Every structure is written in C-alpha cells, then in structure tokens.
Amino acid sequence: MTMYHDYAGVIHIHSTYSDGLKKIPDIIQAANEAGCNYMILSDHDTLKGLSKEGWYNNTILLVGEEITIGEDEGHYLAMGFESEIAPHNRPQETIDEVKKQGGIGFIAHPYNKSYFDDFNITSVKWNDWNVIGFNGIEIWNYSHDWIDNFTPLNFLIGLSWPDNFIDGPLSKTLKKWDELLRYQKIIGIGSVDAHGYFYSYKKMFETLHTHLLLEKTLTFQSAFFKKDKSLVYEALKKGNCYLSYDYLANAAGFMYSAKNMQKEVIMGDELNIRTGVVLTISTPEPALLKVIKDGQIIAEKNNTKLLVKKINEPGAYRAEVYLKAFRGFNLKYRPWIFSNPIYIY
Numbered sequence: 228m229t230m231y232h233d234y235a236g237v238i239h240i241h242s243t244y245s246d247g248l249k250k251i252p253d254i255i256q257a258a259n260e261a262g263c264n265y266m267i268l269s270d271h272d273t274l275k276g277l278s279k280e281g282w283y284n285n286t287i288l289l290v291g292e293e294i295t296i297g298e299d300e301g302h303y304l305a306m307g308f309e310s311e312i313a314p315h316n317r318p319q320e321t322i323d324e325v326k327k328q329g330g331i332g333f334i335a336h337p338y339n340k341s342y343f344d345d346f347n348i349t350s351v352k353w354n355d356w357n358v359i360g361f362n363g364i365e366i367w368n369y370s371h372d373w374i375d376n377f378t379p380l381n382f383l384i385g386l387s388w389p390d391n392f393i394d395g396p397l398s399k400t401l402k403k404w405d406e407l408l409r410y411q412k413i414i415g416i417g418s419v420d421a422h423g424y425f426y427s428y429k430k431m432f433e434t435l436h437t438h439l440l441l442e443k444t445l446t447f448q449s450a451f452f453k454k455d456k457s458l459v460y461e462a463l464k465k466g467n468c469y470l471s472y473d474y475l476a477n478a479a480g481f482m483y484s485a486k487n488m489q490k491e492v493i494m495g496d497e498l499n500i501r502t503g504v505v506l507t508i509s510t511p512e513p514a515l516l517k518v519i520k521d522g523q524i525i526a527e528k529n530n531t532k533l534l535v536k537k538i539n540e541p542g543a544y545r546a547e548v549y550l551k552a553f554r555g556f557n558l559k560y561r562p563w564i565f566s567n568p569i570y571i572y
C-alpha cells in the first residue's frame with residue numbers, strides 16, 4: 228500500500244479580526260506549541276487574515292471565512308478562495324459563490340444539543356437542507372460540544388475540567404451525514420471553533436484534530452508555501468482525512484482502507500465492488516472499532532487494533548472508533564476517531 232503521511236491540525240479558529248480574544252501571532256504560537264501542522268483561521272464574515280498566510284515554524288497558517296447566512300440562519304465555513312464573500316445572503320448563493328471562487332465549504336455546527344435546540348439559546352444551527360454543492364459538514368464542533376453542556380450550576384466544573392463536558396458528535400449530526408451520504412460525497416471534519424475565552428487556544432488545540440493523509444510530504448518551507456497549501460486543501464476536498472479527539476490518545480497511525488483485486492484506497496476515495504472489497508480499520512491503541520453504512524453498524528469489534536470486513540454491495544462505508552477512557556469518574560467507551568467514508572460503487 229502507498230505510504231501516507233499523517234498531518235494533524237486545527238480548523239475553525241477566531242482571532243481579533245472577529246470575536247476571538249487574541250491576534251494571529253499569539254494564536255499561531257499556540258498552534259506551534261500544541262504541535263499542530265496546520266491551522267485554518269476562519270473569522271466571522273472577513274478574510275482579513277489572508278495576508279498573514281504562511282509557514283510559522285512547523286505550522287502552516289491558512290485563512291478562510293465563517294460566512295453568516297441570512298439573518299443568522301446558519302454559518303458556512305469556507306476556505307481556499309481569495310476574495311471576501313459578503314454575509315447575509317441565501318445559503319445556496321453563499322455555497323455557489325465559494326464554489327465559483329474554487330473554494331471548499333463546510334456547513335458549520337449544523338445542530339445543537341437538544342436542550343438548546345428547543346430554546347435556541349446558544350448557537351446558530353443550519354436551517355436549509357435543500358442546498359446542494361457544499362463539500363461537507365462539521366461532524367464534531369468541540370466548542371459547541373463543551374459550551375452546550377453548561378448550566379448555571381455546573382459552570383465551574385466546565386471551566387476547570389472541560390473534558391468532563393465532552394460528549395462527541397451529536398447523533399443528529401451523524402444521522403444527517405449518513406442520510407446525505409446515500410446520494411453524494413460529503414466530507415466530515417472536526418473543528419475547534421476556538422475563541423480563546425475561558426479556554427486557552429493552546430489547550431483547545433490539543434483536543435480535537437482533523438488529520439490529513441497525504442501521499443507527498445509537506446515541505447515546512449516558506450518558499451514552497453503555495454504547494455503545501457494546495458496539498459492541505461486537496462486532502463480536505465478529497466476527504467483523505469479523519470477527525471480524532473487526541474486529548475484521549477494521539478490517533479496518528481490510524482488507517483482506514485479498502486482493497487479489491489486491482490488496488491487499495493483510503494478514506495475519501497472510491498473503489499469498484501465488482502471483484503469484492505475488503506475494508507480494514509487499524510488503530511494505534513486497542514479500542515472499539517465499527518464500520519457504519521446507511522446509519523447501521525455492519526461490523527463491530529471490541530478491544531482490538533484491527534478490524535477486517537468483506538463487503539458485497541455498493542455504498543458509503545465509514546469507520547468509528549471508541550476508546551475506553553474516563554469521563555469524570557466514569558470509565559467508558561468514548562468517541563475517539565471518526566473517519567471519512569470509502570465510497571464503494
């Protein structure tokens with residue numbers, strides 16, 4: 228099998244260009260210290276940081292925009308384009324504009340936790356699912372996961388032990404992802420949505436990463452910034468990536484691949500079923516491994532680093548991994564890795 232290089236980074240970050248606490252140099256330093264290979268800044272309705280793009284030690288800084296839809300009817304997390312896109316337009320117009328400029332777009336925090344959903348207290352959720360042409364959705368938004376568990380009584384716990392408030396992707400979001408995957412390719416990403424308030428950028432950058440799998444290596448050199456930038460965006464666009472809650476354990480080394488008689492591919496890729504396909508999940512730590520298709524678990528194995536499953540029908544097959552770890556005082560299987568699907572046709 229082709230060798231892939233695993234680069235972990237953070238997506239969806241706010242600076243003082245919108246409602247974040249710190250300026251770009253401080254934030255990029257935090258990303259350096261947290262060991263992130265890339266960081267995608269996305270301030271609300273502005274592309275101001277774009278001129279700051281580049282390599283900063285071992286972190287490549289890329290700049291996108293979190294575009295407000297209508298009067299706050301959703302947020303579209305877009306990147307890989309050069310001229311700022313105006314907010315407050317219809318969702319389809321916004322998606323089309325990103326596409327026209329050759330960018331990539333993700334529906335940000337599509338849902339809230341049910342309690343907040345009912346009262347619409349915290350976050351903006353996505354309202355229009357009739358849209359087409361977006362690249363993907365945020366499967367797991369770390370800040371929303373954290374904040375949505377706050378009540379007036381528990382906020383000190385939440386600030387002191389944020390991990391106690393982390394649940395993983397919302398089941399509604401995963402359900403929607405599986406629904407969408409029946410008809411099209413939809414990339415799943417993990418995002419931190421970091422603002423720096425009450426939770427330092429550095430600490431948050433050590434939590435939820437989106438790992439990119441590249442066939443080529445990044446150069447880490449300013450002279451080749453443009454080439455490296457396109458490699459990062461290419462991997463995101465193809466879905467050659469997985470998200471993982473690395474606070475529990477570093478997921479680097481995780482692989483999800485599929486093989487037929489002719490070739491072997493990885494997450495985000497397509498493969499022909501004709502001669503039969505074998506899916507393989509491998510993890511760096513023993514865990515609970517699952518293969519999901521159409522919202523159903525079609526294979527599951529406990530306390531293992533390897534799951535192999537032969538399949539006979541087309542569809543989008545994705546992998547989930549749960550790691551036995553403490554959440555507060557409870558030892559249980561916690562959401563750890565969510566892989567992009569392999570598309571079998």
Ligand SMILES: [Zn+2]
Nearest residue numbers: 293302335336
């Ligand atoms: Zn948002």
Ligand SMILES: [Zn+2]
Nearest residue numbers: 239241293420
């Ligand atoms: Zn945001």
